[in-house]
Amino acid sequence: MEEGMRMSSTITYSRLLLSGLMLGGLLAGCTDQEQSGPNTEDKQPVQGAQAKTVHWSYEGATSPEHWSELGDEFKTCELGKQQSPIDIEDDAVEKDSNLSPVKVNYSPSDVSLVNNGHTIQVSVKGENNVIVLEGKTYKLKQFHFHLPSEHEVGGKHGEMELHLVHQSADGDFAVLGALINSGTENAELNKLWSRLPKEENEKATVIEGKFDLNALLPGDLHSYRYQGSLTTPPCSEGVQWIVLKQPVEWSEDQIAAFRNIFPHDNRPVQPLDGRKLETEG
Ligand SMILES: [Zn+2]
Structure with a gap:
């Protein structure tokens, strides 16, 4: 190797x-x-x-x-010109008829949790969970959370944000983001949240049974697209962002459980700097 x-x-x-x-x-x-x-x-x-x-x-x-x-x-x-997150202003969004909603092909999977001191990160076992973006396939590697949301829409934060991190066979990254607001409880999430590591842990907490990844996503997969970066140091660029327009709901208790561990873990929004911000046309 x-x-x-x-x-x-x-x-x-x-x-x-x-x-x-x-x-x-x-x-x-x-x-x-x-x-x-x-x-x-x-x-x-x-x-x-x-x-x-x-x-x-x-x-x-x-x-x-x-x-x-x-x-x-x-x-x-500091020096990057394609940094994330951003504020998604309606006026800046262009429709592109060449784009179609991301295709998500997730199945119930084995997962484990780590509190890495910055967030709760969930590792996903197996190679079967993919998204397809304009014909290109990216495999799901891990997902994690921010509070409040990192992306803003029209200057407003969601209460939290989910980031699902994917990588293509040729090494490109695509992150699927969904804003999270309080409302109905997400029952599937309790499989993870009942085992939340409150302190930083090096040994992953293995979740028993399969976790249904689809339960994390909204029904409507229309999105905002732009070229950005990691939102954590070293802020590396070359990341394809897909921020879903439809937020998902968690209960206030589920959001509070995360807040108790991470009172806030969001990077502020960065300048768009002339980048294209697109949506499916
Ligand atoms: Zn993130």
């Missing part, structure tokens, strides 16, 4: 780097030590390992406005 990686092109290497950051170190806790696990090969890039050791947060001296000062590998957080 190592030999294969060494022989691969620089383009592939940079994608592996992003891959390592996103799936390995990046979304793991700042206090993460070197660890062996299913994503070990993703963590191979040296920069990924360094990024893990830099403490960042949503508060005080290590909050989002300071991320770029925390290490050279975080400079994109």
